Amino acid sequence: MTDVVTATDTALDQLCINTVRALAMDAVQQADSGHPGTAMALAPLAYVLWQRHLRYNPANPDWPDRDRFVLSCGHACILLYSVLYLTGYDLSLPEIKQFRQWGSRTPGHSEYGLTPGVEATTGPLGQGVGNAVGMAIAEALLAAQFNRPGSAVIDHHTYFLASDGDLMEGVSHEACSLAGHLQLGKLIGFYDDNHITIDGPTELAFSDDTARRFEAYGWHVQRVSDGNDLAAIDAAIRAAKRVTDKPSLIIVRTHIAFGSPNRQDTAKAHGEPLGVEEVKLTKRNLGWPTLEPFWVPRESLTHWRRACERGARLEAEWRERYAAYRSAHGDLATELERRLAGRLPEGWDAGLPTFTPADGAMATRAASGKVLNAIAPRLPELIGGSADLTGSTGSEVKGGGAFAAGARARRNFHFGVREHAMGAVLNGLGYHKGFVPYGGTFLIFSDYMRPPMRLAALAHLRPIYLFTHDSIGLGEDGPTHQPIEQLAALRAIPNMTVIRPADAAEVTEAWRAAVLHQQGPVALVLTRQKVPIIDRTKYAPANGLRLGAYVLGETPGGETPQVLLIGTGSEVELVLGAYERLVALGIAARAVSMPSMELFAAQPQSYRDAVLPPGARARVAVEAASPQPWYRWVGEGGVVLGLERFGASAPYQRIYQELGLTVERVVDAATALARG
Numbered sequence: 259m260t261d262v263v264t265a266t267d268t269a270l271d272q273l274c275i276n277t278v279r280a281l282a283m284d285a286v287q288q289a290d291s292g293h294p295g296t297a298m299a300l301a302p303l304a305y306v307l308w309q310r311h312l313r314y315n316p317a318n319p320d321w322p323d324r325d326r327f328v329l330s331c332g333h334a335c336i337l338l339y340s341v342l343y344l345t346g347y348d349l350s351l352p353e354i355k356q357f358r359q360w361g362s363r364t365p366g367h368s369e370y371g372l373t374p375g376v377e378a379t380t381g382p383l384g385q386g387v388g389n390a391v392g393m394a395i396a397e398a399l400l401a402a403q404f405n406r407p408g409s410a411v412i413d414h415h416t417y418f419l420a421s422d423g424d425l426m427e428g429v430s431h432e433a434c435s436l437a438g439h440l441q442l443g444k445l446i447g448f449y450d451d452n453h454i455t456i457d458g459p460t461e462l463a464f465s466d467d468t469a470r471r472f473e474a475y476g477w478h479v480q481r482v483s484d485g486n487d488l489a490a491i492d493a494a495i496r497a498a499k500r501v502t503d504k505p506s507l508i509i510v511r512t513h514i515a516f517g518s519p520n521r522q523d524t525a526k527a528h529g530e531p532l533g534v535e536e537v538k539l540t541k542r543n544l545g546w547p548t549l550e551p552f553w554v555p556r557e558s559l560t561h562w563r564r565a566c567e568r569g570a571r572l573e574a575e576w577r578e579r580y581a582a583y584r585s586a587h588g589d590l591a592t593e594l595e596r597r598l599a600g601r602l603p604e605g606w607d608a609g610l611p612t613f614t615p616a617d618g619a620m621a622t623r624a625a626s627g628k629v630l631n632a633i634a635p636r637l638p639e640l641i642g643g644s645a646d647l648t649g650s651t652g653s654e655v656k657g658g659g660a661f662a663a664g665a666r667a668r669r670n671f672h673f674g675v676r677e678h679a680m681g682a683v684l685n686g687l688g689y690h691k692g693f694v695p696y697g698g699t700f701l702i703f704s705d706y707m708r709p710p711m712r713l714a715a716l717a718h719l720r721p722i723y724l725f726t727h728d729s730i731g732l733g734e735d736g737p738t739h740q741p742i743e744q745l746a747a748l749r750a751i752p753n754m755t756v757i758r759p760a761d762a763a764e765v766t767e768a769w770r771a772a773v774l775h776q777q778g779p780v781a782l783v784l785t786r787q788k789v790p791i792i793d794r795t796k797y798a799p800a801n802g803l804r805l806g807a808y809v810l811g812e813t814p815g816g817e818t819p820q821v822l823l824i825g826t827g828s829e830v831e832l833v834l835g836a837y838e839r840l841v842a843l844g845i846a847a848r849a850v851s852m853p854s855m856e857l858f859a860a861q862p863q864s865y866r867d868a869v870l871p872p873g874a875r876a877r878v879a880v881e882a883a884s885p886q887p888w889y890r891w892v893g894e895g896g897v898v899l900g901l902e903r904f905g906a907s908a909p910y911q912r913i914y915q916e917l918g919l920t921v922e923r924v925v926d927a928a929t930a931l932a933r934g
């Protein structure tokens with residue numbers, strides 16, 4: 259670890275820094291809510307970074323080769339908003355005054371897609387660190403795929419800023435361990451070491467030696483002992499950039515609410531306004547020329563806004579290099595532009611396999627592996643891996659190689675046993691652009707990555723999750739591994755699409771739907787056990803999946819159904835078994851496959867009524883999971899055959915028997931309903 263030298267700075271520097279502090283105090287005061295102290299402490303760091311190091315163009319926040327900056331401690335977002343306004347992004351002073359108000363672009367925690375220049379949705383602590391690791395991976399992989407000797411068109415750094423809370427949260431431990439292992443040399447993190455959290459001093463709960471911890475992960479670590487020392491911060495960033503074979507952490511000792519006579523270094527500065535009087539005292543103490551709220555000195559704004567000219571120049575230089583690249587490597591450039599724009603290539607789905615009963619019973623996870631490998635050659639942006647369950651989840655692109663420290667242009671990721679980081683890294687790949695990322699684990703462990711999944715949904719990212727071993731059907735591993743409530747929990751996330759295909763043919767359609775789905779995450783929920791491939795000469799084709807639910811087996815004479823049988827995944831086999839028996843008994847049954855409630859709910863009422871006629875109130879739903887989400891579809895008069903207990907360790911056929919998920923029970927429930 260190296261210590262860095264200190265030096266003095268100019269009055270203009272101080273004015274610019276205090277502008278951020280004043281805006282932070284005023285915006286939080288005006289909103290009467292928010293976090294002023296952290297922004298005040300970090301203003302010098304932000305100033306050095308955004309004035310001297312970060313490569314960005316406020317006029318074009320999407321310039322592909324810009325450096326990325328992630329404020330992992332999203333509660334301090336007034337820092338980011340102030341800097342975005344001051345440097346000249348399309349974010350005005352009136353919008354700063356609207357901090358935390360309805361409809362504003364300055365919400366209480368930074369949200370991707372809402373505020374220009376915000377690279378990630380952050381607030382749940384630790385996530386941003388994981389996102390930054392994902393972005394650094396994205397940069398390294400894209401660079402390896404697209405740069406050519408003398409033409410480094412992808413060549414940028416990823417910075418993150420983390421608080422004590424960020425570094426306490428497990429996800430940052432996982433992600434930083436992975437980043438060290440992968441030697442992500444262009445990842446530079448700052449740790450805001452201010453010794454304060456909400457409850458009080460960090461020593462209440464935190465005595466890690468963070469420097470040594472990161473060194474043990476394989477990071478390059480530096481300390482800046484004074485967060486107001488611009489030269490020291492500057493020198494540390496320079497040193498970090500020179501280290502290209504390790505990620506860097508710069509630990510900066512700061513003082514929360516710096517300059518506030520009564521709040522500095524106290525937990526009270528964390529999550530509430532300083533108070534009108536204290537704001538005045540602080541402004542005086544900082545030598546601020548006026549007490550007028552939201553006053554921005556002209557010299558300060560002018561100086562900050564030099565970022566526009568600098569950014570335009572940086573982007574222009576890059577565009578010049580890019581033009582040369584384009585003329586030398588036209589096809590590559592076209593492909594890079596396609597990837598960054600998120601456009602699918604022509605014919606990406608040409609190789610999608612079809613399956614028939616002649617292929618034999620097949621676990622849907624196995625079918626998924628085949629489909630993935632059929633798509634992969636035509637869809638190079640499809641990259642991913644698993645949390646140490648590559649074979650079990652069928653998540654490997656065969657022959658794609660493993661992304662590693664010395665091997666970047668590869669397609670498979672070994673996230674290690676780090677589901678939480680995997681989720682956050684997939685989001686980072688999504689934020690960066692250029693990829694359709696996917697990640698696999700057992701459905702039960704979706705619980706370990708729920709926070710980043712929720713953020714993917716909120717930020718409209720589009721990772722694909724491969725969740726296998728999706729029910730008691732996994733058998734002998736027993737109740738610790740058998741999901742019960744996970745399907746309901748996933749379906750409860752707004753903007754999450756859950757697809758649980760019934761057989762291999764539906765798996766093909768599920769993948770098609772997942773790749774086409776642009777505006778949110780998709781969870782493919784897959785069996786461990788074999789399931790029969792449905793005879794589509796007898797039953798409806800699997801492309802009904804795109805509508806979420808479809809009539810698989812119609813009533814024999816096409817009459818209005820006396821009873822509707824609805825199932826997903828492996829339980830469609832039970833539905834079809836019962837359907838055939840009921841029809842033989844002369845009961846007009848209809849069998850419906852409902853692989854995705856969300857896709858179905860998005861269809862027009864007319865289609866939904868055609869599949870589930872409002873008059874057909876005798877309905878039986880079957881799914882080996884918590885019944886909760888089904889009541890919407892079966893209504894008051896319906897029956898759900900689900901599970902409201904944990905599973906058991908045994909061969910799966912026995913568990914299905916014991917827990918009452920059998921054709922007989924479906925038939926019994928249906929006949930009881932049909933006979934009123």
Ligand SMILES: Cc1ncc(C[n+]2csc(CCOP(=O)(O)OP(=O)(O)O)c2C)c(N)n1
Pocket residue numbers: 293296331333334381382383384421422423424427450452454455456514528
């Ligand atoms: C996962 C998660 N847990 C809890 C919170 C609530 N929270 C917001 S900030 C914070 C801790 C504040 O301490 P620190 O991270 O050091 O931030 P600072 O006080 O320096 O701003 C907590 C617990 C959160 N945002 N995310």
